[in-house]
Amino acid sequence: MDFFNKLKDNPFYSRWFKAPYSYVTGAILLSLLQIAILATTGNPWGVSGAFANWGAWLFQLIGGSVDNWYYFSSPGAQATLEGGFLNNGASLLNLGIIFGALASSLLASQLKIKKIKSIRQIVAAVLGGLLMGYGARIAFGCNIGALYGGIVSLSFSGWVFAFFMFFGAVVGSKLLVKYFM
Amino acid sequence: MAKEVILDCMGEACPIPLVKAENSLKELEVGDVLVVQVDHSCAMKNVPEWARKEGHFVDIEEVDDGEWEIIIEKAK
Numbered sequence: 001m002d003f004f005n006k007l008k009d010n011p012f013y014s015r016w017f018k019a020p021y022s023y024v025t026g027a028i029l030l031s032l033l034q035i036a037i038l039a040t041t042g043n044p045w046g047v048s049g050a051f052a053n054w055g056a057w058l059f060q061l062i063g064g065s066v067d068n069w070y071y072f073s074s075p076g077a078q079a080t081l082e083g084g085f086l087n088n089g090a091s092l093l094n095l096g097i098i099f100g101a102l103a104s105s106l107l108a109s110q111l112k113i114k115k116i117k118s119i120r121q122i123v124a125a126v127l128g129g130l131l132m133g134y135g136a137r138i139a140f141g142c143n144i145g146a147l148y149g150g151i152v153s154l155s156f157s158g159w160v161f162a163f164f165m166f167f168g169a170v171v172g173s174k175l176l177v178k179y180f181m
Numbered sequence: 182m183a184k185e186v187i188l189d190c191m192g193e194a195c196p197i198p199l200v201k202a203e204n205s206l207k208e209l210e211v212g213d214v215l216v217v218q219v220d221h222s223c224a225m226k227n228v229p230e231w232a233r234k235e236g237h238f239v240d241i242e243e244v245d246d247g248e249w250e251i252i253i254e255k256a257k
Contacts, residue, residue: 020226105222105247112220112247117192173196180197181204 008109017107034152041089044153046145047097048136050090056081071137120180183212190219191248198224199231202253206237209255217251218244225249 007013021029034045056066060081066072072081085091105111116122136142139161141149147165150158188205190198202217209215217228225241228251232239238254 020222108222110222110247112245114220115192121192176197177200181200 017104018109030148031152034148037093043089044145044149045093046090046141046149047094048133048142049140049145050088050094051133052137053080053088053091054085057085124180183210183214185214185216188215188217190217190221190224192220193224194221195223195227199227202228202251203231206232206253206255211255211257213255215253215255217253218248219251220248222247225251228253 037043037045052071056072059066066081067078072078080088102111132142136146139146141147141161143161143165146161147158150161152158186205186209188201190201193201198217198219198221202215206215217224219225219228229239229241232251232253235257237256240252242250242252244250
């Protein structure tokens with residue numbers, strides 16, 4: 001107990017684990033780590049693509065088949081699905097993000113199970129998730145794979161994505177203020 | 182007589198606490214205090230940042246694990 005009380009007042013503990021980092025620090029860390037991902041896996045960092053595979057595996061678990069789906073028809077996509085979860089780097093990365101986020105809030109002693117405030121919150125979360133997931137798949141990437149990965153690969157498509165995402169965010173914010181305030 | 186207003190933003194994700202804080206502070210007089218209760222760590226960053234940029238006095242208190250009160254005194 002004494003140890004934890006001392007730890008709480010330790011300036012290094014507060015600076016490294018508790019206080020929020022600046023946006024610049026975050027940007028530099030993200031850039032360095034995504035270089036590590038590109039160097040070790042050979043692919044730029046992506047998040048939402050793996051979720052499509054998670055969906056396919058779940059569907060297969062309950063007896064479904066995605067063999068005839070256009071999205072999974074390429075030999076590459078079939079090989080990924082056959083390789084399974086543990087051979088899919090992007091899936092493991094996503095797992096790492098989830099557990100990393102959990103670890104960081106535990107280390108900061110800020111973990112809290114939040115109450116759902118209203119039905120509206122559930123509706124908005126489900127609708128928003130569906131729209132984002134659908135959009136990310138037909139765009140072949142989300143704000144990580146298409147935007148971040150695109151821009152750091154010096155691809156013009158990343159900037160096009162950024163431009164239209166900005167307008168999407170404006171519309172989204174207007175809807176948020178209109179229906180949630 | 183300065184008054185103190187409590188704004189309950191528990192369970193609200195960004196940017197709702199920020200927009201709510203902006204709207205409530207508009208209704209207050211100089212010297213009044215707005216206490217924004219949040220449990221979303223990103224609100225603990227962007228609400229004080231906005232209030233300080235606007236020139237108000239800001240204090241953050243961690244009231245429980247993952248719960249904060251952002252105390253804003255309207256300065257102008």
